[in-house]
Amino acid sequence: xxxxxxxxxxxxxxxxxxxxxxxxxxSVPCLNEWVVLDALNYVKDNLDPTLSYRWSCHMAVCGxxxxxxxxxxxxxxxxxxxxxTDQIRVDPLANFPIERDLVTVVExxxxxxxxxxxxxxxxxxxxxxxxxxxxxxxELKKFKQYTLCINCMLCYAACPQYGLVxxxxxxxxxxxxxRYNQDSRDGGRDERQEVIASDEGVWECSFVGACSxxxxxxxxxxxxxxxxxxxxxIDWYKEHLMPWxxx
Amino acid sequence: MNxxxxxxxSKTGWFLTQPRYKRxxxxxxxxxxxxxxxxxxxxxxxxxxxxPDAFQGFLNALHSPLGVLFNLAVLIAAVYHSTSWFNVTxxxxxxxxxxxxxxxxxxxGAHYAVWAVVSLIVLILGV
Numbered sequence: 001x002x003x004x005x006x007x008x009x010x011x012x013x014x015x016x017x018x019x020x021x022x023x024x025x026x027s028v029p030c031l032n033e034w035v036v037l038d039a040l041n042y043v044k045d046n047l048d049p050t051l052s053y054r055w056s057c058h059m060a061v062c063g064x065x066x067x068x069x070x071x072x073x074x075x076x077x078x079x080x081x082x083x084x085t086d087q088i089r090v091d092p093l094a095n096f097p098i099e100r101d102l103v104t105v106v107e108x109x110x111x112x113x114x115x116x117x118x119x120x121x122x123x124x125x126x127x128x129x130x131x132x133x134x135x136x137x138x139e140l141k142k143f144k145q146y147t148l149c150i151n152c153m154l155c156y157a158a159c160p161q162y163g164l165v166x167x168x169x170x171x172x173x174x175x176x177x178x179r180y181n182q183d184s185r186d187g188g189r190d191e192r193q194e195v196i197a198s199d200e201g202v203w204e205c206s207f208v209g210a211c212s213x214x215x216x217x218x219x220x221x222x223x224x225x226x227x228x229x230x231x232x233x234i235d236w237y238k239e240h241l242m243p244w245x246x247x
Numbered sequence: 248m249n250x251x252x253x254x255x256x257s258k259t260g261w262f263l264t265q266p267r268y269k270r271x272x273x274x275x276x277x278x279x280x281x282x283x284x285x286x287x288x289x290x291x292x293x294x295x296x297x298x299p300d301a302f303q304g305f306l307n308a309l310h311s312p313l314g315v316l317f318n319l320a321v322l323i324a325a326v327y328h329s330t331s332w333f334n335v336t337x338x339x340x341x342x343x344x345x346x347x348x349x350x351x352x353x354x355x356g357a358h359y360a361v362w363a364v365v366s367l368i369v370l371i372l373g374v
Contacts, residue, residue: 015250071265097251105251138346160268163256208271209335223338230339 006030006081008039009089010051013098021098023089024048030081036088037065037076040102053102060216063152066093067102073157073214094157095166109153112169115195116177121188139184146179146224148217155211155221161204168204169196171211171221178224181231197232205229274331280324287317333358 006028013021026047028039037055044051055065058077065076068091070084081088096104122133155171162168177192196202205225212222238245262268294305308314336358337351 013252015252018252021252094254095256097253099249099251138343141346141348142343160256160261163261164258206271206275207335208268209338210265210267210271212338213267220338222335223341226335226339227341 002032004030004032004081004086006039006084007087008036008043009087010040010043010102011091011098012051012101013092014050015100032082034081035077036067036069036074036079036081036084036090039081039088040076040090051102052100061150063150066152066154066157067091068094068157073154075152075154075216078216093153095159095163096153096157106153108166109151109156109170109173112173113151113176116169116173116192117188118173118176118180120180120183120186121191122185123187133185135184142184143179143182145219146175146182149176149179149215149219149221150217152216154214154216158210158214160208160210161206165200165204167200169198169201171205171225174202174205174228175219175221175224178228181228193232193235196228197235202228202232270331274328277324277328277331280321281328284321284325329362333362 008026008028009023010026011021012018012024026043028042028047030039030042037058040051040053040055044053053065053067053076055076056062057064060075060078063075066073067076068074068089069076069079070089071091073093076090090102092098092102092104096106096108099105120133126133149172151172153172155175156162159168159171162170174196177196180186181189181192202225205222207222207226209222212220215221257264262272291302291305294301309318333355337354340354342349342354
């Protein structure tokens with residue numbers, strides 16, 4: 001196993017003592033198989049126990065370790081050292097306030113995610129005894145890619161529109177709303193439309209497409225947003241030009 | 248202690264920070280050329296309404312080096328603008344046939360095909 005000395009430049013910010021963030025450099029002996037998260041764990045365990053960052057699963061499932069690696073939104077557990085030179089710069093996820101070091105304040109995203117009701121709202125109440133809500137593989141295929149979202153917020157860090165207009169609902173929240181809207185078992189579209197078809201919803205999106213490029217789970221939030229725009233436009237025409245046609 | 252540090256995005260220079268933002272801006276900026284061309288067409292209509300001499304002057308202006316250069320610039324911008332939009336259509340309009348999604352390159356290809364046919368018709372009508 002080959003080892004390489006990597007200079008890890010990490011943005012540090014301590015709210016108790018610092019007025020603004022600063023970079024701190026660590027020299028880390030990295031194995032070639034390591035990911036950036038391993039290097040951070042090495043720092044934490046051997047060089048500087050005060051370094052703060054979030055992580056949990058180490059296998060690109062929990063979505064906790066999103067950060068900017070050389071300016072690109074990445075999961076630290078999926079960013080392999082062998083893909084980088086001997087100097088790696090690590091910043092907290094862009095477009096989010098810094099709580100401490102690499103830990104960001106994510107309440108804004110959590111609130112936006114809740115606002116789109118990202119859960120099944122059945123068309124009609126059914127007693128448990130009536131059995132499950134059935135779905136065919138084709139019906140599932142229609143939205144399956146969106147179910148892979150792990151709420152890692154890399155898409156928000158990549159989205160300049162979210163950076164410029166913090167009120168924007170953002171890629172993941174709208175993609176998840178679209179996921180449930182597309183679900184054959186769901187009847188909650190009207191409730192979600194109120195939020196996602198508003199000015200701060202899809203219409204704030206200008207289709208930069210960066211969200212889909214950085215998604216570690218290959219979800220296509222940009223595509224979902226454009227589909228919501230198309231569907232909302234059709235709604236508008238139906239409502240204004242063909243009022244006799246109910247949605 | 249909570250004292251979050253807010254980093255703000257430069258309102259004017261943000262698109263210079265990433266190649267993908269530059270590509271996006273290039274796509275957006277090309278629409279200004281198309282915008283300018285619509286003015287040229289309206290100007291042409293105005294000259295046409297003013298009579299044959301005025302319209303001939305307009306046509307002469309189009310054939311001047313500056314006119315040709317302008318048309319060439321608009322053509323390049325319009326091609327870039329159109330192709331960049333064509334290439335993202337599968338994201339906005341996924342089509343399911345039976346149990347499968349229609350492959351993206353077919354959706355994109357259909358746009359190019361329609362473009363080619365329309366261009367051909369315009370060319371034939373023009374000649």
